[in-house]
Amino acid sequence: MPGSTSDRSSGPLSAPGPVEVRRSARRRRTVTAYRESGRTIVLIPAAFTPAEERRWVAQMVAKLQTREERRRRSMGGDAELMARARALAAAHLDDVPRPTSVRWVDNQQRRWGSCTPADGSIRLSSRLRTMPEYVVDYVLVHELAHLLEAGHDARFWALVARYPRAERARGFLEGVESARADAADNGDAEDAGDLVD
Structure with a gap:
């Protein structure tokens, strides 16, 4: 058995969802934290004492939250998202697509983005706010191409491929989708699969 897991409920750290600690005998000194299917996963060495575990979990959850908050701020609100979409249209799509609105939405749990070509509106899932900027840009280019x-x-795919990091961003999102699907197969997620449409 390479490691063991234990659950910690989210307390004063206000981590989104429960915190799961995974101990590994192969891990000697490194500690890692990431989000997975609504949980915060913290990987620690099996040899850590309970006090070391508490200290490192608190430190890593705080670090993860700081990084995510920094990304959220850098993404800005709807006005910044519209400016970002216009810049991407100019840089990669000959400045042809002209969206009428680009906004963050909280109600897209199965898609990363959506577009209504008839009225020129684009919506991006607010879940993207914690992801790397090049991934957000890819989803924007994808939706702009739908215009x-x-x-x-x-x-369509030839237009999307004009964005130089399209393949890398698709791989990133496919990895997230795969992790969510695996979690759903194990009964750990409410819904699996994220689509860009």
Whole structure:
């Protein structure tokens, strides 16, 4: 058995969802934390005492929250998102797509973004706020491309491919989707799969 896990409920640290501690005999000194399916996972060495575990869990949850808050601030509100979309359209899509609105929404749990070409509106899931900027930019380019090509045909993907980090961002999102699907298979998630449409 490479390690063991224990659950810690979120307390004064206000971590989103429960905190799960995973101990590993192979891990000697390093401590890692990340979010997975609504949980905060903290990986620690098996040899840590309960006091060391408490100290490191608190430190890593705080560090993760600080990083996520910094990303949220850098993404800004809807006005900043619109400016970002316009800059991406100019840089990668010949400045042709002209969205009428680009905004963050909290009600997209199965999609990263959506677009209504008829009225030019684009919506991005607020879950993207904690992800790297190049991933947010990819989703924006994807939705901007829908203002030019409604379906997912070869012309559409050629437009999306103009964004230089498209393949890397798709890989990142596929990894997130895979982790969510695995968690759903294990009964750990309410819904699995995130789509960009």
